[in-house]
Amino acid sequence: MQKDSIILSIKAFIKKYPKLTRFLANYVDHFYEDYSAYKLFLQENRAKSHKLNLGSGAAPVENNFRNLDYYPLSGVSLRADVHQLPFKRNSIDTVQCMQLAEHVSDPGQMIGEIYGALKPGGEIFVTAPFMYPYHEAPIDLNRWSLEGLRSLMKEFTPIRIGVLGGPTATLIEAFHGWLSILFSFNSDKLYQIIYLLLLPFLKPFKIIDRLILNRYSSSHRLAAVLYFYGKK
Numbered sequence: 001m002q003k004d005s006i007i008l009s010i011k012a013f014i015k016k017y018p019k020l021t022r023f024l025a026n027y028v029d030h031f032y033e034d035y036s037a038y039k040l041f042l043q044e045n046r047a048k049s050h051k052l053n054l055g056s057g058a059a060p061v062e063n064n065f066r067n068l069d070y071y072p073l074s075g076v077s078l079r080a081d082v083h084q085l086p087f088k089r090n091s092i093d094t095v096q097c098m099q100l101a102e103h104v105s106d107p108g109q110m111i112g113e114i115y116g117a118l119k120p121g122g123e124i125f126v127t128a129p130f131m132y133p134y135h136e137a138p139i140d141l142n143r144w145s146l147e148g149l150r151s152l153m154k155e156f157t158p159i160r161i162g163v164l165g166g167p168t169a170t171l172i173e174a175f176h177g178w179l180s181i182l183f184s185f186n187s188d189k190l191y192q193i194i195y196l197l198l199l200p201f202l203k204p205f206k207i208i209d210r211l212i213l214n215r216y217s218s219s220h221r222l223a224a225v226l227y228f229y230g231k232k
Contacts, residue, residue: 005136005188005192029165029169029203029206029225031207031210032165032168032169032203032204032206032207032209032210033164033165033209033210033214033225034162034163034164034165034166034209034210034214035164037125037160037162037227037229038096038125038227040160040229041096041123041125041229042063044123045063045093045094045123046063048064048093048094049064049093050066050092050093050094051063051064051065051066051092051093051094051095051096052065052066052068052094052095052096052117053065053066053067053068053096053098054068054069054082054095054096054097054100054110054114055068055069055070055082055097055098055099055100055103056068056073056075056076057069057071057073058073058074058075058076059075060075065094065096066078068080068082070082082097082100082104082110082113083104083106083109083110083113084113085113085114085116085117087117088117089116089117090116090117090118090119090120091117091119092117092118092119092122093118093119093122093123094118094122094123094124095114095117095122095123095124095125096124096125096126097110097114097124097125097126097127098125098126098127099127099137101126101127101128101142101144101152102128102129102132102140102141102142102143103137103139103140103141103142104141104142105141107142107152108152111126111152111153111155112155115155115156115232118232119232120232121231121232122231122232123159123229123230123231123232124153124156124228124229124230124231124232125228125229126149126153126227126228126229127164127225127226127227127228128142128143128144128149128152128225128226128227128228129142129143129144129224129225129226130143130144130145130146130170130220130223130224130225130226131143131170131174131222131223131224132165132169132170132173132224132225133173133174133176133177144226145220145226146161146162146220146223149161149226149228150228152228153228153230155232156228156230156231156232157230157231157232158228158229158230159229159230159231160227160229161226161227161228161229161230162220162226162227163209163214163219163220163223163225163226163227164223164224164225164226164227165206165209165223165224165225166209166213166214166216166219166222166223166224167209167213167219167221167222167223167224168205168206168208168209168213169206169209169223169224169225170222170223170224171222172202172203172205172206175202176195176198176199176202177195179194179198180192180194180195180198
């Protein structure tokens, strides 16, 4: 998308305000997703001391995680490139890496860095998009099926792996983008305006996943976002 993107400008503004970021993230995605495995991950690692939240953005510091991001945003305590983590081997207890893997140029190297930094038995929680549309933050590079995510995380022993955002999220996101493109008349600016105007009306339909479809064993075939919870 263009450097003068309306959406990117709005995202840059929102990221300066952690509470606003969290509120909008919940409305757009998180409220409708299945975070039961993530809650278990937090519970199992509550007492750990050295915990990292990679690609944290402007997220508030919670559960004693140390926020790490490439950009100097509010709440970030350490700036670093996830392809070269500045930690000794076997020095970190726990890592969460959410909504990040699709935005890095070499996810395999990032996962390798995490594996090296984690202590034996250390746990990791990763989310990754499968059939989620292109989204800038500021770039979007990668997608994984359930088998692809399992392969990416092959060095780790899985505890749980499954669907975070299900088939309804995929359908709504695709329909949202389709309407925006259809009525943009090939104008990128108009596309962005229509996308933003439609957002509050379409997102709530994703509650169908949380109530029903995320429980179905076949939901991964059309999942928007997947998760991997495992240990070294």
